[in-house]
Amino acid sequence: MREVNGELKVSKIRNGTVIDHITAGMAPAVLKILGIEQGCTDTVIVAMNVRSQRLGFKDMVKVENRALEAETVKKIAIVAPQATVNIIKDFAVVQKIPVELPHELIGIVRCSNRNCVTNAEPIPSYLVVENREPLRLRCHYCETVIEGPHASVLLL
Amino acid sequence: MQGPKLDWRGKDIISIRELSREHIEDVLNHAHQIRPDPTLLQGRVMASLFFEPSTRTQLSFATAMQRLGGRVIGFSGIEGTSIVKGESLQDTVRTIEKYADIIVIRHPLEGSARLVADTVSIPVINAGDGANQHPTQTLMDLFTIKKFHNRLDGLKIGLVGDLKYGRTVHSLAIALTRFRKITLRLISPPNLRMPPSVLQELNGIVSYTETEHLDLSDLDVVYVTRIQKERFPDIEEYEKVKGTYVITPKVCEMLKPTAILLHPLPRVDEITPDVDTLPQAKYFDQVQNGVPVRMALLKLILLGA
Numbered sequence: 001m002r003e004v005n006g007e008l009k010v011s012k013i014r015n016g017t018v019i020d021h022i023t024a025g026m027a028p029a030v031l032k033i034l035g036i037e038q039g040c041t042d043t044v045i046v047a048m049n050v051r052s053q054r055l056g057f058k059d060m061v062k063v064e065n066r067a068l069e070a071e072t073v074k075k076i077a078i079v080a081p082q083a084t085v086n087i088i089k090d091f092a093v094v095q096k097i098p099v100e101l102p103h104e105l106i107g108i109v110r111c112s113n114r115n116c117v118t119n120a121e122p123i124p125s126y127l128v129v130e131n132r133e134p135l136r137l138r139c140h141y142c143e144t145v146i147e148g149p150h151a152s153v154l155l156l
Numbered sequence: 157m158q159g160p161k162l163d164w165r166g167k168d169i170i171s172i173r174e175l176s177r178e179h180i181e182d183v184l185n186h187a188h189q190i191r192p193d194p195t196l197l198q199g200r201v202m203a204s205l206f207f208e209p210s211t212r213t214q215l216s217f218a219t220a221m222q223r224l225g226g227r228v229i230g231f232s233g234i235e236g237t238s239i240v241k242g243e244s245l246q247d248t249v250r251t252i253e254k255y256a257d258i259i260v261i262r263h264p265l266e267g268s269a270r271l272v273a274d275t276v277s278i279p280v281i282n283a284g285d286g287a288n289q290h291p292t293q294t295l296m297d298l299f300t301i302k303k304f305h306n307r308l309d310g311l312k313i314g315l316v317g318d319l320k321y322g323r324t325v326h327s328l329a330i331a332l333t334r335f336r337k338i339t340l341r342l343i344s345p346p347n348l349r350m351p352p353s354v355l356q357e358l359n360g361i362v363s364y365t366e367t368e369h370l371d372l373s374d375l376d377v378v379y380v381t382r383i384q385k386e387r388f389p390d391i392e393e394y395e396k397v398k399g400t401y402v403i404t405p406k407v408c409e410m411l412k413p414t415a416i417l418l419h420p421l422p423r424v425d426e427i428t429p430d431v432d433t434l435p436q437a438k439y440f441d442q443v444q445n446g447v448p449v450r451m452a453l454l455k456l457i458l459l460g461a
Contacts, residue, residue, distance in 0.1 A: 111267075113266055113267075115264075115265060115266050115286050115287070116265065116266050116267050117245070117263075117265040117266065117267035117268045117270075117271050117285075118267065120265055121244055121245050121246065121265075121268075121271065122244060123246070123271065139267060140267075140270065141266070141267025141268075141270045141271055142265075142266035142267030142270075142285070142286070142288050143171060143173070143266075143267070143288055143289065144266070144353075145353040145356075
C-alpha cells in the first residue's frame, strides 16, 4: 500500500479475486464468509473506510489464488449488497461477477426463530427476500422476519 | 355483486397472509349458508394430525367433516406413533397422504404446516403451528364479528392482553388489513406489545394506537387473549404480568351496548365467569362458529365449490 498524490493506492494482485464497493465496516464479515482465518497462507489485502465516489466510504478485500463459488457471492450480497466481484488473472480483470441478492435464499441464512421447523427437521433453511435495502428476509416456513444486520450473524 | 368464482379445489390453508378479502368473504358466505349434509363428502377421509393437544380445534374439525359425511383418521399426541421412534415429519406425512384426501395438522414447531404442504400432494389445513399461524381461528373470529355487526369495514376493534406471543391476535390484525377503515386499539403491558414485524404490516392500511390502559369505550369489538404461561421462557416474567387485564362486569360497564366481547378460549382468569351472562359476551358463539367455518373450508377445498 502506498500514497500517491495524497491518495492511498492498494497493491495489485496477480491472480485471485477483488471484492470492491463493500459497505464500509463490513470487510470483516466478508473475510468470515471467505473463510479467511489464522493459517491462511495466501496474500489478503484489506482496506477499510476508503473514500468512494459511489458510496462515500467503502471497504475492499483482495485475495490471491481464490475464485468464488456462486453460494459465496450470495452470502456477500447479504452483508454488502452493492459489492462488485472481479476475477483477476495476470493482473487483469477477466470476469466481473454481479453481486445480486436472489429472491430466495436456500441453505444460506439460518432462521433466527429457535422454534422454526428448519432448526429441528433435516431440511435446509428457506428465506424469502422481501426487501433489498434495507434488507428484510422472511422465513418461508415460520414467517419470522429477519432485518438487515441480524442476517449477517445468521449466515450458515 | 358476485365477483369471479375463486379456485379453491386442492388449496392449502397455511397462513392468513395468503387469503385475500375475496377469499375471506367467500369462506364466510359459504359458512353462513352451509348445512349438515351426510352425502356431500361421503367417501372422503380427513387425516387429523394433532402433534400437541387441543380440545376445540380438533373436535370442531372432526365434527365439521362428519357433518358432511366424511370420515376422520389420525391421532392426538404422538404417543404410539412412529414419531417417538425418531421418524421425521416429512416421512410421517408422506405415509399419511396415501390414506387420506386432506390433512389437518397442529404441530408445536413454527413452519411445520408449510413444510407438510410442500411435502405432500394432498391439501393441508394448518390448525396451529406453534406461535405462528392458526388461520381457521381467524376465519371464525371474522365470521363472528360479521354475524353480529353485519360488516367487516369501518369497525373499532380492541385487542387486549398478550399481543406479543398470541398468534390469534397477530393473524386477526393481519386479516383486518384486507378491510376498510379499521381502527385498532392495542391494549397490553409494555413487555407484551404487538411485534414490530406485525405493526409494519398494518402501517398505512390500518390505523392503530398502543396503550397500557384498559379503555374499552367506543369499541365495536373487544378481543381478549390469555396470557399464556407456556410462551414465556422466564416464569418470573409470567408472574409479573398474569392477571393484569381482567374483564369483570364492572369493567364491562364502559362497553357500548352493541359491542361484542370475544376470546379464542381457553380462558383462565382474564374474563370472570359472571361476565358470561352479559349481552356483549359472545365467546361461546365464537367457538360454535368454528364448525360452519371449517365445514365451508372442507367443502370448498375438497369439492371446489
